[in-house]
Amino acid sequence: MTSSPAHPASEPAGDRVETGGRRRPTLRSDLRAALPDGLIALVVTGAVFALIYVRIRAGTSSTLSVMPFMADTGKFWMYFLSQAFGWSALLWAWITVVLGLFLSGPRPSWPPLSGQRLERLHRTTSLNTIALIAAHALLFAAELFRSDSARWDSALVTAFVETFVPGGYVSGTGRIAIPIGQAALYLAIPLGLLFYVRHRIGPKTWRVLHRFVIAVYVLSVWHTLLYGTNVWYDGWFRTAVWLLQIPIAALLLLRLLRPARRSEELRGPRAHTGSPTGWGLRLGGRLAIAGVIVALIGVIVSGYDGGRTAPPEDTSSSHVEHD
Numbered sequence: 001m002t003s004s005p006a007h008p009a010s011e012p013a014g015d016r017v018e019t020g021g022r023r024r025p026t027l028r029s030d031l032r033a034a035l036p037d038g039l040i041a042l043v044v045t046g047a048v049f050a051l052i053y054v055r056i057r058a059g060t061s062s063t064l065s066v067m068p069f070m071a072d073t074g075k076f077w078m079y080f081l082s083q084a085f086g087w088s089a090l091l092w093a094w095i096t097v098v099l100g101l102f103l104s105g106p107r108p109s110w111p112p113l114s115g116q117r118l119e120r121l122h123r124t125t126s127l128n129t130i131a132l133i134a135a136h137a138l139l140f141a142a143e144l145f146r147s148d149s150a151r152w153d154s155a156l157v158t159a160f161v162e163t164f165v166p167g168g169y170v171s172g173t174g175r176i177a178i179p180i181g182q183a184a185l186y187l188a189i190p191l192g193l194l195f196y197v198r199h200r201i202g203p204k205t206w207r208v209l210h211r212f213v214i215a216v217y218v219l220s221v222w223h224t225l226l227y228g229t230n231v232w233y234d235g236w237f238r239t240a241v242w243l244l245q246i247p248i249a250a251l252l253l254l255r256l257l258r259p260a261r262r263s264e265e266l267r268g269p270r271a272h273t274g275s276p277t278g279w280g281l282r283l284g285g286r287l288a289i290a291g292v293i294v295a296l297i298g299v300i301v302s303g304y305d306g307g308r309t310a311p312p313e314d315t316s317s318s319h320v321e322h323d
Ligand code: HEM
Pocket: 063, 083, 084, 085, 086, 087, 089, 090, 093, 133, 136, 137, 140, 162, 163, 164, 178, 180, 181, 182, 183, 184, 185, 220, 221, 223, 224, 227, 228, 229, 230, 231, 322
């Protein structure tokens, strides 16, 4: 990595650093650049919140089938807003993973953006994904705090522990689903933000670590399908969430088969310069992703997607605690 001449003194400090003649993005400059898509994310969250709210009022939301006591929208609005942020977080995670795979695999002709613009959009959507996940979790904590009748200080500690400390939420499906969500959040922060110190840790180390960010996405989808009350039961919406994973798996496979960096190509075992174990592992990775695509198609076609059996039309007698 080379350093380049300093920028004029009038430029903001966050933008002064350069690499190889190109301005090196900093966290500060990217946070500024993240505003437009952050605003779009807020509009999307607002629209999802409105939809959830209307469905609760109309009694058609499956959240109500799981937790009938939530019919009081005036009381539980923070919970519904947390759900809405969960959906925008998942959507932004999907977008940022797709953009990342466009950058590291074969570049499609659409969207018609330069590599630099695409890269910047990938970084800003990543930052917004972290912010949206944080908002989702914080609103859940706020709802726990609001509904706790204990003294405010003890209610605050309980809400914090149940939301942010692995193992702090001790009942029902949440015992597994909440730590999965926490793992996604806690991995997303370093794996996303290490980019801004890559000149210190070395670009190669950064690239190797950043690859694991796909785990954040997998954990997020797992958490949603396990715990989201709007995808609690079998139905088209749950199937749609599964379906959306096919493009991700296909792009991941393409990225492995036709990486943007020629050095990452998997050549024949004879042409491979590294160890045979390394070659075997790389081949295994590609086969595993192909297997995931087949499994995803199997799940969608067979309908065995982990959804609970749909509740009866009249849910007033089917109270199942969602804990
Ligand atoms: C500290 C981490 C997290 C906590 C405490 C948390 C908490 C929760 C809770 C309590 C629910 C159940 C809401 C319901 O009744 O539907 C939920 C659902 C959900 N979460 Fe999370 N979550 C976390 C991380 C994540 C992450 C990383 C994502 C995705 C990027 C995510 C996306 C979602 C989605 C999409 C739902 C479904 C909401 C619905 O069904 O309407 N969550 N989460």
